[in-house]
Amino acid sequence: MRTVCVVGVGMSQWGEVWRRSLRQLFVDAASKAIKGAGVDHLDSLYVGCMSSGLFVGQEHLGSVMADYLGMRGLPAMRVESACASGGMAIRAAFMEVGSGMSDIVMASGVEKMTDCDGDQATYALATAADQEYEVFHGATFPGLYAMMAHAHMAKYGTTREMLSQVAVKNHDNGALNPVSQYPFKITKEAVETGVMIADPLHILDCSPITDGAAAVIMTTEEIAKKLGKPYVRILGSGAATDSIALYQRPDMTTIKAATLASERALKMAGRKITDIQFAEVHDCFTIAELAILESIGVYERGKAGPATLAGETARDGKFPVNTSGGLKSKGHPVGATGVAQMIEVYKQLTGQAEGERQVKGSPKIAMTQNMGGSGGSSVVHIVEVA
């Protein structure tokens, strides 16, 4: 396979963006990515989106988005893996460029989640779980992750304060990200006194409902060099699934799809987890960040919580996690999240993160970990600055 690089990135504003439609959000992000990369055309487009059919009554996003980007004729398709759709769009584009089929490919993600009522959004999101054996019986995602949290607390002594610190830390980062839906700091007390969603998860343990889009331009190293813009190389891509239903897993405290995807990406990259200097991980709920950090081997089982409390995953810690603000503070337009993770590591590795958010010490290698459902799928990329 040819080496695949990311040369330009773009994001729309994230949040309750009521004055912009699904297609407008996409075009905003995509136009910025094209301008950032300085490319004069695309060969192909991938659109990561979880459920535009349920959220806004529009499928067939490859056609819609190529059309509204002013590129009728462009080969385009949507990819979907629930909340990992964005990461899968990057993986698909990685294979298309890597194969030699195309030279310049856009991977994007978009979701418009606030055009429907809250109960409709909850229903749409629940279609990422097992419809027949979980959703039919009333399970939705806060409840599923609450069960993971209780199990993790029982097995490893993970505390309420550890969960709170994940949210506090990610808001500390997101407060500095200009696209964030919730760009403000919060306190542990605010997390712990917030309305209870599904015990033990309070509202500030949960990522929000978000409108937003993100796009990156992926190309060969030869073209990336010619464009003369900062770029990063994707060294490895790994994907995995697990049982769609949480109750079918032997251990609810670990996320096997993340373990497998991480192992596969690291193997392809020829790297070890200890080579990775920082990561964007899928903190859809506070417990998810801890479970993932243990599942991908950054910490031993039960150690991610204490490490978070000790500040190790903070921006100035020894392994910064979610410097973007994560899903928690930056927001979680489900199809776009995985692409935004790539944008954050691109910015950090090329020294373009905004102001204080920039990780010190010029890190060279990072990981993105994107996840669908309660861990039914995961996709991981290893990224190195050129």
Place this chain on the structure above:
Amino acid sequence: MRTVCVVGVGMSQWGEVWRRSLRQLFVDAASKAIKGAGVDHLDSLYVGCMSSGLFVGQEHLGSVMADYLGMRGLPAMRVESACASGGMAIRAAFMEVGSGMSDIVMASGVEKMTDCDGDQATYALATAADQEYEVFHGATFPGLYAMMAHAHMAKYGTTREMLSQVAVKNHDNGALNPVSQYPFKITKEAVETGVMIADPLHILDCSPITDGAAAVIMTTEEIAKKLGKPYVRILGSGAATDSIALYQRPDMTTIKAATLASERALKMAGRKITDIQFAEVHDCFTIAELAILESIGVYERGKAGPATLAGETARDGKFPVNTSGGLKSKGHPVGATGVAQMIEVYKQLTGQAEGERQVKGSPKIAMTQNMGGSGGSSVVHIVEVA
């Protein structure tokens, strides 16, 4: 890129399959494809599906289907391009095998359309059109294709009888296909006296609502040879989009996405349209088959109808079209259709089409043409027997 082959195929029963769920339909087809190819594992899975969220409340099909196939852990994602989702799944698998990323990949498609009411199904299908500028104003697909038909009749003198003959010919073929939803012959009179859906399209001008799944195993030529089963090579893959909305196109009588996709696939294959010996094309409505045959250059504009009347596209004609029965008779579970087209050309090229359905003269090269919406996207593959 490495040469990519199809070595095993499988289909579920197609029709109103009320006793099998979305995942059961998939597992049925996928298991047959695995058995047919004789492979002992998969490296990756693509699931083409248009709108399982709206039809049955289940997204995240990569995870669901890998799980229920008994392959938890398998990298898997869903791809979507409306009714071209199946063809796009094949295209994605083609790039994954071609790139060297994986050796044995399943491309599949599935749709479960009869679990909801007819009006819900019509709404779900309409999400393949432009939600904001077509569907909002009441347009659904029979109406859009009816406008194409009227335009084609006005511009080229295409007659009611020519449309009827498309349906009659495809039912002649579908009557011999054991998976067909409607495995019986029909007469021109039956087409022309059937209930009017959208003038000039009667009910037998329209493909039906169908439950069904289809799957193929794609691999390298080296592995295909080792497996010792009949196989075909995919020589070229082409995809294209056009405006999502029909009214924005300068000419409603031609389908530009099909033209572009066909040109790109032929170019990659190093072939001309005159090299192609038969084709499966996207006859979602009778007019579509005529417009496509002209758009991909098999016939000049306005000549596909007369050629159909003259029997040229019949099974024993000089360019057989839709020997499977097409969407019209075999059925149209939208996400599965593109994969089933590949299965038909695989069977025909390897001499495995059932009984009378086998095209005479041992043809060597064929085309599949799959389409989304009113032509907002299309994907074409050129296939050669090994």
